[in-house]
Amino acid sequence: MKSDLPKVLHEICGRPMLSYVLSACRLAGTDRLVVVVGHGKAQVMERYHRDHDITWVEQREQRGTGHAVLCCREALRDFRGSVLVIAGDMPLVRRETLVDLLETREQTHDALTMATTVLEAPKGYGRIVRDAQGALEAIVEDRDCTEAQKALTEVNPSYYCFDSAELFEALEAVQHNPATGECFLTDTVAILRRRGRGVSAHVTAPAEDAMGINSRLDIARVSRAMQDRLQLALINEGVTIVDPDNTWIEAEATVGKDTVIQPFSFIGAGATIGEGCTVGPFAYVANGETISGGTPVGASRLFGAASS
Secondary structure, three states: OOOOOOHHHHHEEEEEHHHHHHHHHHHHHOEEEEEEOOHHHHHHHOOOOOOOOEEEEOOOOOHHHHHHHHHOOOOOOOOOOEEEEEEOOOOOHHHHHHHHHHHHHHHOOOOOEEEEEEEEEEEOOOEEEOOOOOOOEEOOOOOOOOOHHHOEEEEEEEEEEEEEEEEEEHHHHOOOOOOOOOOOOHHHHHHHOOOOOOEEEEEOOOOOHHHHOOOOOHHHOOOOOOHHHHHHHHOOOOOOEEEEEEEEEEOOEEEEEOOOOOEEEEEEEEEOOOOEEOOOOOOEEOOOOOEEOOOEOOOOOOOEEEEE
C-alpha cells in the first residue's frame, strides 16, 4: 500500500474497510468477534476502542493465514459451534453470504463449508478443485496451479465457516511451507478430507465480492463498487440521483425520500439529509452534517454552515 496506515484502516467511501467486514459479521448474527492484528496493531485497536464486542488477538510472527487463525485458539477455547473466518480486507462481503454459510454448515454438519465465486479472469486467485463427483477436493493457490488448473474459473474468495473443534485440530496438522515457513488455512481442506470429515464449497458469493485490496488501485475499484451499492440503496428508498457517475455519497449517510441529488455533489459520511431537499449541483455536505427537510443545498454551501 506504500503507507504508514495499516491496510484495514484505509477508507472505502468514508469508512475503514475493516468496518464493513465487522458490520457484515454482526448483521449475520455472530456472537463474538475475534480480530487478529499484527503490523500496526496499536492504530487498529485504537480506531475500534469503543467496540467492546471485539476480542483482540496478536499474531506476533507473520506466518500465514493458518497460523493467524491458530492464534485464536485460546480466545475460542470454551466455544463450540460455527466459526466464520474472513480476511479484514474484503469490504464487499455481504451479510447474506455469511448467513448462507452459517445455515448451510449447520444443516450439513460439515467440518468446513466455504463460499466460492466464478471469475472470467481468475488469475491470482486460489482455484477450487473438485473430484469426479463434483465434491470439493482442494484449493490450489494460483502460483502452484498446473496448466489445467489455471483454466478453472471457480475461485476462493476466502469466506469460510468451520466447526470450531475440527478447525483447530486440522490446523495443528498443517505442514509449514518449507520455503516461507508459512501455514496456510487452505491446507485444512485436504486434511479434513483425509480424516473423512465433510467439506463443501458452494458458488454463493457474487463475483464482485471477491475483490480484495492490495494496492491503491484496488481501493479505487472497490470504492466504486461500494459507491454503486450505497447509491442503489438510496434510490430504492425514494431518492433521485440525477447522475450517479458524477455523485459521491459516503457510508452511513442518510437521505430522505423525494430528495433530488444533482450532479457533482458530495455527501459526507454520516450526514443526514431530510425529505424533499434539492442538493446541488456542485454541492458539498460535510461529514455528520444535518440538513432539514425541504432545504435547497447549493454550490455556495460552506463546510459546517448552519442548516435552517
